[in-house]
Amino acid sequence: xxxxxxxxxxRYGETDQMGYVYYGRYAEFYEIGRTELIRASGLTxxxxxxxxxxxxxxxxxxxxxxxxxxxxxxxxxxxxKKMPTAKITFHYQILNEKGEIANEASCDLVFTNSETxxxxxxxxxxxxxxxxxxx
Amino acid sequence: xxxxxxxxxxRYGETDQMGYVYYGRYAEFYEIGRTELIRASGLTxxxxxxxxxxxxxxxxxxxxxxxxxxxxxxxxxxxxKKMPTAKITFHYQILNEKGEIANEASCDLVFTNSETxxxxxxxxxxxxxxxxxxx
Amino acid sequence: xxxxxxxxxxRYGETDQMGYVYYGRYAEFYEIGRTELIRASGLTxxxxxxxxxxxxxxxxxxxxxxxxxxxxxxxxxxxxKKMPTAKITFHYQILNEKGEIANEASCDLVFTNSETxxxxxxxxxxxxxxxxxxx
Amino acid sequence: xxxxxxxxxxRYGETDQMGYVYYGRYAEFYEIGRTELIRASGLTxxxxxxxxxxxxxxxxxxxxxxxxxxxxxxxxxxxxKKMPTAKITFHYQILNEKGEIANEASCDLVFTNSETxxxxxxxxxxxxxxxxxxx
Numbered sequence: 001x002x003x004x005x006x007x008x009x010x011r012y013g014e015t016d017q018m019g020y021v022y023y024g025r026y027a028e029f030y031e032i033g034r035t036e037l038i039r040a041s042g043l044t045x046x047x048x049x050x051x052x053x054x055x056x057x058x059x060x061x062x063x064x065x066x067x068x069x070x071x072x073x074x075x076x077x078x079x080x081k082k083m084p085t086a087k088i089t090f091h092y093q094i095l096n097e098k099g100e101i102a103n104e105a106s107c108d109l110v111f112t113n114s115e116t117x118x119x120x121x122x123x124x125x126x127x128x129x130x131x132x133x134x135x
Numbered sequence: 136x137x138x139x140x141x142x143x144x145x146r147y148g149e150t151d152q153m154g155y156v157y158y159g160r161y162a163e164f165y166e167i168g169r170t171e172l173i174r175a176s177g178l179t180x181x182x183x184x185x186x187x188x189x190x191x192x193x194x195x196x197x198x199x200x201x202x203x204x205x206x207x208x209x210x211x212x213x214x215x216k217k218m219p220t221a222k223i224t225f226h227y228q229i230l231n232e233k234g235e236i237a238n239e240a241s242c243d244l245v246f247t248n249s250e251t252x253x254x255x256x257x258x259x260x261x262x263x264x265x266x267x268x269x270x
Numbered sequence: 271x272x273x274x275x276x277x278x279x280x281r282y283g284e285t286d287q288m289g290y291v292y293y294g295r296y297a298e299f300y301e302i303g304r305t306e307l308i309r310a311s312g313l314t315x316x317x318x319x320x321x322x323x324x325x326x327x328x329x330x331x332x333x334x335x336x337x338x339x340x341x342x343x344x345x346x347x348x349x350x351k352k353m354p355t356a357k358i359t360f361h362y363q364i365l366n367e368k369g370e371i372a373n374e375a376s377c378d379l380v381f382t383n384s385e386t387x388x389x390x391x392x393x394x395x396x397x398x399x400x401x402x403x404x405x
Numbered sequence: 406x407x408x409x410x411x412x413x414x415x416r417y418g419e420t421d422q423m424g425y426v427y428y429g430r431y432a433e434f435y436e437i438g439r440t441e442l443i444r445a446s447g448l449t450x451x452x453x454x455x456x457x458x459x460x461x462x463x464x465x466x467x468x469x470x471x472x473x474x475x476x477x478x479x480x481x482x483x484x485x486k487k488m489p490t491a492k493i494t495f496h497y498q499i500l501n502e503k504g505e506i507a508n509e510a511s512c513d514l515v516f517t518n519s520e521t522x523x524x525x526x527x528x529x530x531x532x533x534x535x536x537x538x539x540x
Contacts, residue, residue, distance in 0.1 A: 012440070012450070013294050013433045015287040017340055022283045023192040024162025028418045031159070035417070035476070045417070046476040057158040060197045067191065070287060071440070071451040147305070147315070148298045148429050150422040152475055157418045163283045170282070170341070180282070181341040205422055206305070206316040293462040294432025301429070327428040330467045337461065 002133040003079040004037040010072045020067035026094070027060065030107055033078035034090045041129035048123065052114045058087075059108040066102040073097050083127070083134045086111050086119035137268040138214040139172035145207045155202035161229070162195065165242055168213035169225045176264035183258065187249045190223075194243040201237040208232050218262070218269045221246050221254035272403040273349040274307035280342045290337035296364070297330065300377055303348030304360045311399035318393065322384045325358075329378040336372040343367050353397070353404045356381050356389035407538040408484040409442035415477045425472035431499065432465065435512055438483035439495045446534035453528065457519045460493075464513040471507040478502050488532070488539045491516050491524035 008029065016022040035045050048055065068074060075095040080088070087110055094103035113120050143164065151157040170180050183190065203209060210230040215223070222245055229238035248255045278299065286292040305315050318325065338344060345365040350358070357380050364373035383390050413434065421427040440450050453460065473479060480500040485493070492515055499508035518525050526532075 011433055012286055012436050013292045016282055017285040017287060017289045018189055018191065019287045020191075022162075023195065024159060024166070024283050027157075027159025027162065028416055031417050044476060054153055056153065056155075056199065056202065058199050060158065060195070060199075062195045064191065064193050064195075071449060146298055147301050147421055148427045151417055152420040152422060152424045154422045159418050163281055166282050179341060206314060288459055288461065290461075292432075293465065294429060294436070297427075297429025297432065324423055326423065326425075326469065326472065328469050330428065330465070330469075332465045334461065334463050334465075 001079055001081055002037070002130055003077060004033070004040050006033055006036040006076045006078070007073055008032060008076065010068060010070050010074060012070055015070045018067075020069055023062075023064060026062060026103060026105065029074070029076050029094060030060075030078075030090065030092050030105055033076035033092055034107070034109075037078045037080070037090070038126065041126050043123060043125045049114070051123070053120060053123065054112050054114045055088075055109040056112060057107060057109050060105065061107075062103065062105040064103055066096060066100060068094065068096055068102050074102070075099075080130065080133075083130060084111070084122045086121060088122065136214055136216055137172070137265055138212060139168070139175050141168055141171040141211045141213070142208055143167060143211065145203060145205050145209060147205055150205050153202075155204055158197075158199060161197060161238060161240065164209070164211050164229060165195075165213075165225065165227050165240055168211035168227055169242070169244075172213045172215070172225070173261065176261050178258060178260045184249070186258070188255060188258065189247050189249045190244040191247060192242060192244050193222075195240065196242075197238065197240040199238055201231060201235060203229065203231055203237050209237070210234075215265065215268075218265055219246075219257045221256060223257065271349055271351055272307070272400055273347060274303070274310050276303055276306040276346045276348070277343055278302060278346065280338060280340050280344060282340055285340045288337075290339055293332075293334060296332060296373060296375065299344070299346050299364060300330075300348075300360065300362050300375055303346035303362055304377075304379075307348045307350070307360070308396065311396050313393060313395045319384070321393070323390060323393065324382050324384045325379040326382060327377060327379050328357075330375065331377075332373065332375040334373055336366060336370060338364070338366055338372050344372070345369075350400065350403075353400055354381075354392045356391065358392065406484055406486055407442070407535055408482060409438070409445050411438055411441040411481045411483070412478055413437060413481065415473060415475050415479060417475055420475045423472075425474055428469060431467060431508060431510065434479070434481050434499060435465075435483075435495065435497050435510055438481035438497055439512075439514075442483045442485070442495070443531065446531050448528060448530045454519070456528070458525060458528065459517050459519045460514040461517060462512060462514050463492075465510065466512075467508065467510040469508055471501060471505060473499065473501055473507050479507070480504075485535065485538075488535055489516075489527045491526065493527065
C-alpha cells in the first residue's frame with residue numbers, strides 16, 4: 001500500500017445551510033489527495049497533461065459517516081492498494097479535526113492519451129516509485 | 136418505479152480544463168433531480184426543512200460513461216425503485232443533449248429530525264404520492 | 271438598452287451555513303445571464319469559442335442588497351447599455367422570488383482571439399442584433 | 406496597514422475549459438485570505454459566529470489582470486487599510502507562482518448580530534490587535 005496524507009482547512013463556501021460541508025464538495029478533496037500523492041511520486045498531474053496524458057474519472061463511491069464543519073483542519077488520506085494499470089484506483093479516508101474517520105471513498109481514473117482518447121500505460125516514474133510498495 | 140425528468144443547461148463554470156463537466160459537479164445535478172422529484176410529489180425540500188426534517192446524504196455512487204460539454208441541455212432522470220423508509224435511495228441517469236446515457240448514479244439520504252438528529256419516517260404526503268407506484 | 275431575463279432556481283449547494291446563497295456563487299448567475307443574452311441575439315457562446323473567440327472577464331463589481339435563499343426562483347436581468355467594442359459591459363440585476371432587487375452587478379469581458387490572445391471586434395451577428403437598440 | 410499572506414494551490418476543479426481559474430472561484434480565495442487575517446489577530450471567524458456575529462458581504466470588486474493556471478501555488482495578500490467600524494473593508498492581491506500580481510480585489514463586510522440582523526461593533530480582540538497598525 002502507498003499512502004499520502006494532505007491537510008486542508010474547510011472553506012466557508014464549502015458549507016451549505018445544513019451547517020456542514022456540502023456533499024458535492026468532497027470530490028475536490030479527493031482530487032487534492034491524488035494530486036499530492038502523484039506529486040510525492042516525483043511528477044505532477046500538470047506534467048502528465050503536458051505529456052498528453054489526461055485522467056478522466058470513471059467511477060466514484062462515497063460513504064458519508066460524520067459531517068464536517070467549517071474551518072475544520074481535515075486530513076485527506078489517499079492510498080493505492082495495488083499497482084495501477086491503465087486504470088488506477090484511489091482509496092480515501094477523510095479524517096476530521098479530532099482524527100475520526102468522517103468519510104470514505106474510492107475512485108477510478110484511466111490514464112488516457114489526450115489525442116487518441118485511448119487508455120495508456122501509467123508513466124514510468126510513477127510505476128518506479130510505486131513498485132517497492134507492492135512487492 | 137416513480138420517475139421525474141428535469142432539464143438543465145451546463146454552465147461554463149461547471150467545466151474544467153479537460154473541456155468537460157468537472158466530475159465533482161454532478162452531485163449538484165443529482166440534488167436538482169431529487170428536489171424536483173420531491174416537488175412533483177406535492178411538497179418541497181424547503182417545506183421539509185421548515186418542519187424540522189433534514190436529509191443528509193449517506194452514500195453516493197457514480198459511473199461516468201461519457202463526458203458532458205459546456206452548454207449542453209441535459210436531462211436528469213431521477214427514480215425511486217422502492218418505497219422509502221427512513222432511508223430513501225434515488226437512482227439517476229444523466230442524458231446528454233443527444234439523449235445518450237452519459238452518467239449513472241445512486242444516492243442514499245436519511246430523513247432526520249433536525250433537533251434530535253435521529254432518523255424519522257418520511258412525510259405522509261410523499262408516501263401517499265408514491266404508494267400507487269409501488270403496489 | 272438591450273435586456274434579457276432568465277430564471278433559475280437556487281440549488282442547495284449554492285447556499286452556505288449562513289443560510290443564504292454564498293457570495294461567490296453569484297458569478298455563475300451572471301455567466302448564465304450573459305450566455306442567454308448572447309443566445310437571444312442568435313448565436314451562442316459555444317459558437318464563439320468554436321470560431322476561435324474567447325471572452326475572459328476583466329472586471330466584476332457586485333453589490334449585495336438582500337440575501338437570497340434556497341429554492342427561490344430568481345430572475346437574472348442582464349442588460350447592455352451601450353454597443354460593445356472589443357470590450358463588452360454587462361449590467362445585472364438579480365430579482366428574488368418576490369421581484370425585489372436582491373443584487374446588482376456589472377462585468378467587463380473582452381472579445382479575444384484564442385490563438386493570438388489579442389482583442390478582436392465582436393461578431394457581426396451580435397452587432398446586427400444589437401444595433402436597433404442603440405440608435 | 407495590516408497585511409496577511411496565505412498560500413494555496415489551485416485545484417483542478419477551480420479551472421474551466423478556457424484552461425485557467427474560473428472567474429467565480431476567486432471569491433473563495435478572498436474568503437480564505439480574510440479568514441486567515443482574522444485568525445492571525447487571535448480569534449477565528451468560527452468564534453465570531455459562535456458569539457452571534459455574522460459577516461455578510463455587501464460589496465465585492467475584482468480586477469482580473471493575468472489568468473492563473475491549475476496547480477499554481479498562489480499567494481493571497483489580504484490587507485486592511487483602515488480600522489474597521491461596523492463595516493470592514495478587505496483589500497486583496499493575488500500573486501501568481503512567479504510573484505506577479507494576477508488579480509486585485511476589495512470587499513466590504515458588515516459585523517452583524519445574527520439575531521437582530523443589526524450592525525454591531527467589531528470584537529474587542531480584533532480592534533486591539535489592529536490598533537497598533539493604524540496609529
